[in-house]
Amino acid sequence: MGSQQTAEPAPPAILRADAQRNRERILAAARELMAAHGAAVEMTDIAEAAGVGVGTLYRRFPDKEGLILELLREKFQELAAALERELAREDATARERLHGYIRAACAIQGADRGLQEAFSSAIDEHSGIAYSTPGLVESTRRLAAEAVAEGAVRPDLQWEDIVSCCCALGHVIQHEDSLPGSWQKLLQIQLDGLDRRAASG
Amino acid sequence: MGSQQTAEPAPPAILRADAQRNRERILAAARELMAAHGAAVEMTDIAEAAGVGVGTLYRRFPDKEGLILELLREKFQELAAALERELAREDATARERLHGYIRAACAIQGADRGLQEAFSSAIDEHSGIAYSTPGLVESTRRLAAEAVAEGAVRPDLQWEDIVSCCCALGHVIQHEDSLPGSWQKLLQIQLDGLDRRAASG
DNA sequence: GGGCAAACGGAAGCTTGGTTCCGCTTCAGG
DNA sequence: CCTGAAGCGGAACCAAGCTTCCGTTTGCCC
Numbered sequence: 146m147g148s149q150q151t152a153e154p155a156p157p158a159i160l161r162a163d164a165q166r167n168r169e170r171i172l173a174a175a176r177e178l179m180a181a182h183g184a185a186v187e188m189t190d191i192a193e194a195a196g197v198g199v200g201t202l203y204r205r206f207p208d209k210e211g212l213i214l215e216l217l218r219e220k221f222q223e224l225a226a227a228l229e230r231e232l233a234r235e236d237a238t239a240r241e242r243l244h245g246y247i248r249a250a251c252a253i254q255g256a257d258r259g260l261q262e263a264f265s266s267a268i269d270e271h272s273g274i275a276y277s278t279p280g281l282v283e284s285t286r287r288l289a290a291e292a293v294a295e296g297a298v299r300p301d302l303q304w305e306d307i308v309s310c311c312c313a314l315g316h317v318i319q320h321e322d323s324l325p326g327s328w329q330k331l332l333q334i335q336l337d338g339l340d341r342r343a344a345s346g
Numbered sequence: 347m348g349s350q351q352t353a354e355p356a357p358p359a360i361l362r363a364d365a366q367r368n369r370e371r372i373l374a375a376a377r378e379l380m381a382a383h384g385a386a387v388e389m390t391d392i393a394e395a396a397g398v399g400v401g402t403l404y405r406r407f408p409d410k411e412g413l414i415l416e417l418l419r420e421k422f423q424e425l426a427a428a429l430e431r432e433l434a435r436e437d438a439t440a441r442e443r444l445h446g447y448i449r450a451a452c453a454i455q456g457a458d459r460g461l462q463e464a465f466s467s468a469i470d471e472h473s474g475i476a477y478s479t480p481g482l483v484e485s486t487r488r489l490a491a492e493a494v495a496e497g498a499v500r501p502d503l504q505w506e507d508i509v510s511c512c513c514a515l516g517h518v519i520q521h522e523d524s525l526p527g528s529w530q531k532l533l534q535i536q537l538d539g540l541d542r543r544a545a546s547g
Numbered sequence: 548g549g550g551c552a553a554a555c556g557g558a559a560g561c562t563t564g565g566t567t568c569c570g571c572t573t574c575a576g577g
Numbered sequence: 578c579c580t581g582a583a584g585c586g587g588a589a590c591c592a593a594g595c596t597t598c599c600g601t602t603t604g605c606c607c
Contacts, residue, residue, distance in 0.1 A: 161574060161583060187564060189587095198586035203566065265521065272524050299535075309525060309532040313514035320466065323473050324510060331510040334500075337546050338539025345538050362553060362604060389595060390557095399556035404596065 168205050170195040175212055176219070179259040184213060214274065220260045221278040223253060228284045240297040243288055244336055247310055251332060254315040261315040299344035310335050369406050371396040376413055377420070380460040385414055415475065421461045422479040424454060429485045441498040444489055445537055448511055452533060455516040462516040500545035511536050 160168065174195035178186040188209055192199045206212040227249040231242045254261045276282060286304040293302050314335070317328040337343055361369065375396035379387040389410055393400045407413040428450040432443045455462045477483060487505040494503050515536070518529040538544055 157583085163574070164584060167584085188566085189564080192587095199566080200568085200586055201584075204584070209565065265517070299538075301531075303531075305525065305528050306531055306535065309518050309528045310535070312521070312525070313518050313532060316466070316517035317510050317514050320513070324506065324513070327506050327510045330502075330504075330507055331514060333546070334507065334511070334539035334544075335535060336539070337500075337544040338535035338537075340544065340546075343535075343538040343541065343544035345534075345541075358553085364604065365554060368554085388593090393556095400596080401556055401598085402554070405554065410595065 164205070167195070167197055167201055171197060171202055171205060171212075172215065175216060176259075179213075179216060180257040183258045184262050216259060217274050218278070220253075220257070221275055221281060223260075224250060225278050225281045225284065227253065228281065228288065232284055232288060238297065239288075239291040239295040240340075243292045243298065243307070243339070246288060247307065247314070247332070247336065250311040251314050251318060251328065254311075255318050255321070255328075258319060261319045265312065265316070297341055298339050299341055301344065302339060306339075310339075365406070368396070368398050368402055372398060372403055372406060372413075373416065376417060377460075380414075380417060381458040384459045385463050417460065418475050419479070421454075421458070422476055422482060424461075425451060426479050426482045426485065428454065429482065429489065433485055433489060439498065440489075440492040440496040441541075444493045444499065444508070444540070447489060448508065448515070448533070448537065451512040452515050452519060452529065455512075456519050456522070456529075459520060462520045466513065466517070498542055499540050500542050502545065503540060507540075511540075 171191065175186075175191045178191055178194055188199055188202060191212075192202045195202070202212075206215065228246055231246040231249065234242055234245070237245065282304070285307055289302050289304040289307060292298045293300060314328055314332055317324060317331055321328065372392065376387075376392045379392055379395055389400055389403060392413075393403045396403070403413075407416065429447055432447045432450065435443055435446070438446065483505070486508055490503050490505040490508060493499045494501060515529055515533055518525060518532055522529065
């Protein structure tokens with residue numbers, strides 16, 4: 146191998162104006178379709194919805210996985226934003242902020258099937274994304290710690306429990322069609338179960 | 347069309363001895379593989395594990411869906427059996443029987459990835475199976491009613507909530523690898539949340 | 548034992564959906 | 578305006594898996 150391997154001409158980091166525009170369109174279309182139908186949407190459909198050929202799509206993203214990854218990143222940032230918003234509330238107790246965040250996570254997952262899958266798949270194959278979203282873990286940890294310190298929630302609450310709850314709720318939310326309205330009840334049960342007075346043993 | 351349409355020769359309901367044996371083998375292999383790898387196993391692999399050609403597999407079952415359906419039926423019967431067993435316990439309070447059943451459902455789902463998917467997919471496309479499993483719904487309803495009547499669990503508990511809990515737990519259990527041990531904690535939170543003292547408002 | 552419906556194996560066929568390829572078009576710098 | 582790199586479209590390609598087909602084998606009944 147020579148001193149400078151140039152196997153790939155390495156495309157410039159700066160995109161031409163039209164290419165940039167198309168990139169946005171593709172992301173928007175993918176966002177839209179995946180929110181509605183989940184990760185199973187076909188690349189062809191995304192391209193069509195974006196008003197672009199598949200070739201263009203593949204010029205921008207390495208493969209389907211890559212496109213999904215990009216959207217996953219977005220999703221987790223959305224979640225992180227909700228978390229920050231909640232943590233910043235001055236008018237609420239730590240327990241209320243905890244409840245607020247879990248509710249927000251439900252709302253986000255309900256509005257977007259993609260995120261529900263993100264939560265699951267991200268947990269497995271792509272767990273890196275969740276963990277690499279700046280501040281997400283750290284803020285969750287803080288949310289838990291503050292609620293425990295306040296004394297209103299179960300003393301053994303850990304940040305991972307918050308993740309489990311959101312993940313579990315997301316799953317039920319995704320099946321809204323066949324278990325209509327049942328997630329609200331489960332949410333209530335879980336929030337109650339997180340309270341100090343509920344903790345057994 | 348004549349008085350007796352014989353489009354299909356209508357295969358005899360009674361199988362030849364070897365055919366019967368192979369049918370069992372196929373089911374056993376499918377059970378095994380799907381428990382380990384979920385519904386994604388390939389028909390070819392199932393046939394191979396059963397020591398049989400794919401053709402044979404398709405002679406017994408209409409298609410992959412049909413095979414899965416057969417196993418799903420089994421799974422829900424397994425669940426129904428656990429439920430009956432729990433309901434029959436004389437030595438326990440209704441609340442303990444409720445806890446016992448939910449724990450049992452977790453155990454079953456943990457031992458068999460297939461059932462977790464069953465719980466989910468059954469909820470959607472195949473909800474008929476769950477509902478057609480003799481006594482499953484009825485017994486769940488009874489489990490809930492008895493626990494409520496006893497007064498130890500939240501008064502607004504409905505049988506659907508039990509389903510939600512099991513379904514949600516199953517989802518987290520399936521991701522055991524990436525959220526190690528977290529389902530036990532969530533189970534605890536939910537069981538606590540089901541108690542009367544936890545119920546808010 | 549003989550005959551035949553039932554059963555078998557597994558190669559070939561088909562479908563679905565991701566990915567590549569390449570000739571044509573468009574931007575942007577000189 | 579001219580030119581070349583960057584971008585574009587979408588038909589063609591390819592892999593994966595489910596399903597079918599058909600020549601051969603086997604259990605079962607007379």
